[in-house]
Amino acid sequence: MYPIDYRLRLNWNEHWRMGRSHFHEGVEILLSLSDGGEFFIENKLYPIQYGSLFILKSAAIHRSILEQRYKRYVFHISPGSLQQISTDQTDFFKLLEQTSICTVLSARNTEDLVYKMYLLAQPAEAELGSDLIKFSYLLDFLITVFRLAERVDSRAKVLNPNFSKIEPIIAFIQANLEEPLTLDYLSSRFYINKYHLCNVFKSATGFTVIEYIINCRILRARELLRKGYRVQDVGEMVGFRNNSHFIRTFGSFTGMSPKKYANGYKKGEECAL
Numbered sequence: 392m393y394p395i396d397y398r399l400r401l402n403w404n405e406h407w408r409m410g411r412s413h414f415h416e417g418v419e420i421l422l423s424l425s426d427g428g429e430f431f432i433e434n435k436l437y438p439i440q441y442g443s444l445f446i447l448k449s450a451a452i453h454r455s456i457l458e459q460r461y462k463r464y465v466f467h468i469s470p471g472s473l474q475q476i477s478t479d480q481t482d483f484f485k486l487l488e489q490t491s492i493c494t495v496l497s498a499r500n501t502e503d504l505v506y507k508m509y510l511l512a513q514p515a516e517a518e519l520g521s522d523l524i525k526f527s528y529l530l531d532f533l534i535t536v537f538r539l540a541e542r543v544d545s546r547a548k549v550l551n552p553n554f555s556k557i558e559p560i561i562a563f564i565q566a567n568l569e570e571p572l573t574l575d576y577l578s579s580r581f582y583i584n585k586y587h588l589c590n591v592f593k594s595a596t597g598f599t600v601i602e603y604i605i606n607c608r609i610l611r612a613r614e615l616l617r618k619g620y621r622v623q624d625v626g627e628m629v630g631f632r633n634n635s636h637f638i639r640t641f642g643s644f645t646g647m648s649p650k651k652y653a654n655g656y657k658k659g660e661e662c663a664l
Contacts, residue, residue: 397468428457442496454597553595
């Protein structure tokens with residue numbers, strides 16, 4: 392049996408505020424055990440409520456928007472591990488190739504999933520067969536999560552008037568990262584006062600406009616580096632006019648230089664062959 396790289400924890404904050412938007416290389420599964428607030432994922436906004444189940448694909452930009460008590464289980468698993476335990480019939484990884492998922496569970500399903508996460512979170516024992524039992528808990532948890540995720544709940548999406556205003560701007564940013572996406576440029580293009588744009592964008596997504604643009608550019612840069620493009624070309628292709636600025640910004644978001652990231656991905660691909 393291959394070693395499976397995953398982490399599970401119960402987070403409970405009396406006063407929670409996400410200081411910075413972020414993304415993970417791995418897949419994240421989050422089960423909310425609190426009500427109140429909103430969760431921005433990629434280009435959608437969802438309410439945070441008891442029983443909200445979020446499944447975030449690798450590198451999905453996300454940010455919670457709330458300043459209150461927040462209790463949730465958070466599970467992370469590497470894409471490689473998810474592929475290892477997938478089969479032709481039950482391909483966990485393929486389910487997340489296109490988009491992240493949100494659904495709202497019934498109270499009964501929430502309680503059932505909480506119990507499965509509780510079992511999975513228990514420390515490993517040294518007795519014969521304990522490792523296999525723990526592995527069975529992992530499989531049971533993942534199968535349950537992805538079966539529940541098949542019932543995507545249309546009620547999950549937030550009907551936020553501010554968000555509807557900035558949805559076209561989000562789509563434009565994602566499609567035009569190579570453009571000089573300044574506040575002046577966007578406000579002129581969409582006929583909106585730039586100060587109003589800043590306020591509406593922040594209240595609806597939790598991001599400033601510039602934060603969101605930079606996140607999108609770094610994520611696109613990761614994709615291009617994986618495809619073998621040169622570092623300097625990648626910086627220009629995602630809208631950085633200065634290569635040293637691109638390298639610094641990429642490093643601050645990923646913890647490594649673009650070249651090191653590309654080499655690490657290439658090495659991982661070779662090891663998988």
